[in-house]
Amino acid sequence: MQRNFKKEALTAYILILPFVAIYVLIFVYPTLDMLRMSFTDSPLIAMPNGQPIENVGVDNYTRLLRDRRFDTSLWNTTYFVALTVIPGTFVAMAIAMSISRLSGRLQALVLALFFMPYILPVSVVYRIWDWTMNFQFGIAMYFFDFIGMERVPVFKITKWFMPAVAFVTIWWTAGFSVLLFLAGLRAIPAEIYEAASLDNAGRWTTFRRLTWPLLWPVTALVLTIQLILQLKIFDQVYLFSQGGRVNENLVMVYYIFQRAFTNDHGGRAAAIAVVLFIIVITVSVLNFQLMRLAGGRNS
Amino acid sequence: MNITWKNITASAVLVLGLPSTIMAQETVVWWDFLSGGDGVRMKQLISEFNEANSGDVTIDATTLEWGVPFYTKVQTSVAVGLAPDIMTYHASRIPLALKQGVLDEITPADWEAMGLGEDDFAAQIWDGVTGSNGKIYGVPLDTHPIVLYYNKDLLGAAGQLNANGTPKGMGSRSEFTEMLQAIADSGDAKFPLGSVTADGNFMFRTIYSLMGQQNGELLTDGEFLAGDNADKLINALAVLQEWTNAGLQSTYTDYPATVALFTSGEAAMMINGVWEVPTMADMHAKGKLFEWGAVELPVIFDKPATYSDSHVFAIPAGSSQDPDKRAAVLKVMSEILNGSLFWATAGHIPAYNAVTNSAEYKIMEPNATYSSLTANMIYDPKTPLAGVAGPMFDVMSTYFVPTLNGEMDPAEAVEKIAYELNDM
Numbered sequence: 001m002q003r004n005f006k007k008e009a010l011t012a013y014i015l016i017l018p019f020v021a022i023y024v025l026i027f028v029y030p031t032l033d034m035l036r037m038s039f040t041d042s043p044l045i046a047m048p049n050g051q052p053i054e055n056v057g058v059d060n061y062t063r064l065l066r067d068r069r070f071d072t073s074l075w076n077t078t079y080f081v082a083l084t085v086i087p088g089t090f091v092a093m094a095i096a097m098s099i100s101r102l103s104g105r106l107q108a109l110v111l112a113l114f115f116m117p118y119i120l121p122v123s124v125v126y127r128i129w130d131w132t133m134n135f136q137f138g139i140a141m142y143f144f145d146f147i148g149m150e151r152v153p154v155f156k157i158t159k160w161f162m163p164a165v166a167f168v169t170i171w172w173t174a175g176f177s178v179l180l181f182l183a184g185l186r187a188i189p190a191e192i193y194e195a196a197s198l199d200n201a202g203r204w205t206t207f208r209r210l211t212w213p214l215l216w217p218v219t220a221l222v223l224t225i226q227l228i229l230q231l232k233i234f235d236q237v238y239l240f241s242q243g244g245r246v247n248e249n250l251v252m253v254y255y256i257f258q259r260a261f262t263n264d265h266g267g268r269a270a271a272i273a274v275v276l277f278i279i280v281i282t283v284s285v286l287n288f289q290l291m292r293l294a295g296g297r298n299s
Numbered sequence: 300m301n302i303t304w305k306n307i308t309a310s311a312v313l314v315l316g317l318p319s320t321i322m323a324q325e326t327v328v329w330w331d332f333l334s335g336g337d338g339v340r341m342k343q344l345i346s347e348f349n350e351a352n353s354g355d356v357t358i359d360a361t362t363l364e365w366g367v368p369f370y371t372k373v374q375t376s377v378a379v380g381l382a383p384d385i386m387t388y389h390a391s392r393i394p395l396a397l398k399q400g401v402l403d404e405i406t407p408a409d410w411e412a413m414g415l416g417e418d419d420f421a422a423q424i425w426d427g428v429t430g431s432n433g434k435i436y437g438v439p440l441d442t443h444p445i446v447l448y449y450n451k452d453l454l455g456a457a458g459q460l461n462a463n464g465t466p467k468g469m470g471s472r473s474e475f476t477e478m479l480q481a482i483a484d485s486g487d488a489k490f491p492l493g494s495v496t497a498d499g500n501f502m503f504r505t506i507y508s509l510m511g512q513q514n515g516e517l518l519t520d521g522e523f524l525a526g527d528n529a530d531k532l533i534n535a536l537a538v539l540q541e542w543t544n545a546g547l548q549s550t551y552t553d554y555p556a557t558v559a560l561f562t563s564g565e566a567a568m569m570i571n572g573v574w575e576v577p578t579m580a581d582m583h584a585k586g587k588l589f590e591w592g593a594v595e596l597p598v599i600f601d602k603p604a605t606y607s608d609s610h611v612f613a614i615p616a617g618s619s620q621d622p623d624k625r626a627a628v629l630k631v632m633s634e635i636l637n638g639s640l641f642w643a644t645a646g647h648i649p650a651y652n653a654v655t656n657s658a659e660y661k662i663m664e665p666n667a668t669y670s671s672l673t674a675n676m677i678y679d680p681k682t683p684l685a686g687v688a689g690p691m692f693d694v695m696s697t698y699f700v701p702t703l704n705g706e707m708d709p710a711e712a713v714e715k716i717a718y719e720l721n722d723m
Contacts, residue, residue: 044374069719135553153497153551153704243554243700245700246696262692263690
C-alpha cells in the first residue's frame with residue numbers, strides 16, 4: 001500500500017499539538033516572560049493602580065555581584081548539594097546491597113521500612129524532626145542528656161543547620177534511590193557471581209570488579225536525579241528556618257521566594273531564577289558528560 | 300458539625316424553594332487568617348451575624364493560612380479580580396498594601412454609613428489604619444499587644460507578689476532582674492522567664508517594645524537605625540542577653556515550647572501575645588492550670604511602651620461598586636465591631652471605644668488589668684518593609700536568635716541588622 005507521508009505527518013502534528021500547546025503555555029511562555037521580567041523593576045504582581053514598571057537593563061544581575069544574601073544562598077546551595085548528592089547515593093547503595101542479601105518476607109518488610117519516609121509529605125517530615133530535635137522537649141535531647149552530651153539546638157545554629165537538614169533529606173529521600181539500586185542489583189545475573197566465587201574472588205573484589213561497574217548506569221541515574229533535585233532544594237530549608245536564622249540559611253530557591261513573595265521584588269527574583277536556571281542546565285550537561293565518560297571507561 | 304448541616308440545609312431550602320429571597324439577599328465573601336482560639340470565636344460571631352441577618356446578608360467565610368500565604372493570595376486575587384468582599388488585615392501591613400495597590404479606601408461616606416469615626420478609636424489605632432496619603436484603609440477590630448503572663452503560685456512562693464496579686468518588680472530593669480533572680484533562687488521553676496528565644500520573628504515584638512521604652516525608632520527619614528537608635532536596639536538586646544547569660548530565661552525555645560514551659564509550671568513568667576489568653580482561661584476552667592495573671596510589660600527603661608498591632612477589616616481594591624453590596628459589607632463590619640465584647644474573650648483588646656468603655660468590659664479579666672497599656676502602645680514603623688511576615692522580619696530574626704542565646708554580641712548584631720535593613 002502506498003503510504004501517504006503528508007497525511008501521516010499531519011496526523012502526527014495534530015496528535016502532538018495538545019502537548020506542544022500546553023508545553024508552550026505553561027513552560028516556554030513563562031520562561032521567556034521571566035527572562036523579560038528579570039530586566040525590569042517589576043513587583044511580584046503588577047497592579048493596574050500600582051507603581052509603573054521600568055526597564056532597568058542588567059541592573060538586577062550586576063546587583064547580585066554585591067548582594068550578601070545571594071552569596072550566602074549560592075554557597076549554601078553548593079554546600080547542601082555536596083552534603084546530600086554523593087553521600088545520599090552511597091547510603092542508598094549500601095542499604096540496597098544489605099537488603100538484597102535478605103530474602104522473602106523479611107526483605108519486603110525491611111524494604112518497606114526504608115521506603116516509608118519517602119511517602120511522607122515534607123511538612124510531616126519537618127514536624128517529626130522539629131519535635132525530635134526540639135531544644136526544650138525533643139526526644140533526641142533526652143538521649144543527649146542520657147549519654148552525657150550537651151544539648152544542641154541543631155536547626156538554630158548556623159554551623160549545624162545545613163548538615164542537619166542534609167541528614168533529614170537523606171533519611172527522607174533514600175528510599176526511592178534504594179528501590180532503583182535494588183532493581184539494578186536484581187538485573188545482575190547470579191551466574192556472574194557464581195563464576196567469581198569459583199575464582200575465589202573476595203567480597204571487596206567482587207564489589208569492585210562486578211557489582212560497581214554493572215550497577216554504574218543506575219548509580220549515574222541516581223546521582224543525576226539527586227543533583228537536579230538538591231540544586232532546587234527549598235521546602236526543608238524553608239520549614240526548618242521558620243523564625244530562625246533565615247538569612248544565614250538561604251538557598252537559591254528560598255532567596256527567589258524571599259525576593260518575590262516577601263520583598264515583592266518580581267524583577268530581582270526573576271534575575272536570580274535565571275541564574276539558577278543557567279546553573280542547573282550547565283551542571284546537568286556537565287554531569288551527563290562526566291557520567292558518559294566514566295561509563296565509557298567501565299564498559 | 301451541627302451548624303454546618305444546618306447551614307447546608309438552610310441554603311438548600313433557599314436554593315430549591317425560595318428563589319425570591321435570594322434576589323434580595325447579599326452574600327458577603329469573607330477571608331480571614333484567624334485559625335487559633337480567636338478563629339473559633341470569630342466563627343461564632345459570623346454565625347451569629349448570619350442568624351440575625353438571615354434572608355438579608357450572609358457571610359460566606361473562609362479561613363486561610365496566616366502570614367505570607369494569606370497576603371500573597373490577597374495580592375493575586377486582587378490582580379485577577381477574584382478578591383473577597385471583605386478580609387481581615389494587619390494594620391502593620393497597610394503601608395505595604397498601599398504600595399501593592401491592594402486596598403480600597405474606606406471613604407468618609409462609608410464611615411458615616413457605619414456610624415463610626417475617628418473618635419471611636421484610640422489615636423494610635425486610628426493612625427495605624429491611616430495611609431501616607433491621609434486616607435483610611437481599614438476598620439480596626441482590635442489591638443493585640445504582648446503582655447507578661449505570670450504564675451501566681453510560683454511568684455507567691457518566691458515572695459514576688461503584691462497584695463493585689465500582681466508581680467512586684469515591674470518598675471525598672473534592676474527591679475525586674477532582681478525578681479527573676481529571686482524566682483531562680485526559690486528553686487521552684489526551671490526558668491524564671493520563658494522566652495521565645497528560638498523565634499526571632501516573635502521576639503521582634505518584645506525587642507521593639509524595649510526600644511520604644513527608650514523612645515527609640517526603627518525608621519527615621521527613610522533610614523533604619525539612624526543616630527542613637529542603633530544604641531537603643533543594642534541596649535534592648537543587651538538586657539535580654541544578660542538574662543540568658545544569668546540563666547534567667549529559657550534558651551532556644553520556640554513558640555509552642557514556650558507556652559508549654561509556662562503552662563507546665565516550668566517557667567514562672569512568659570512574655571507573649573494576648574491571643575494566648577484563651578489557652579490559659581480554657582485550661583484554668585478545666586482545672587488544669589495554676590492561678591495565673593497577665594499584666595502590662597515591665598518598664599525596663601525610661602517609660603512604659605508595648606508593641607501592638609491591630610486586626611482590621613479591609614476592602615480589596617477593585618471591589619464591587621454596587622451600593623447594595625457595599626452597604627452589606629459595611630453592615631458586616633459595624634455589626635461585628637458592635638459585638639466585639641465577645642472578641643475580647645480571645646484576649647484581644649477591642650478597638651471600638653464603646654466596647655472598651657462598657658461596664659461589662661471593665662470587669663472582664665485579665666483584659667481589664669492589661670488594658671491600661673493602650674495608652675503606651677507603639678506600632679510598626681510605617682514602611683512597606685514592615686509588618687507581620689514582612690521583609691524586615693527575616694533580617695531581624697537572623698540576628699536576634701544568636702544574640703538572645705548569647706552566641707553573638709549585641710553590637711555586632713545591630714551593625715549587621717542596620718546594614719541589611721538599609722540594603723533591602
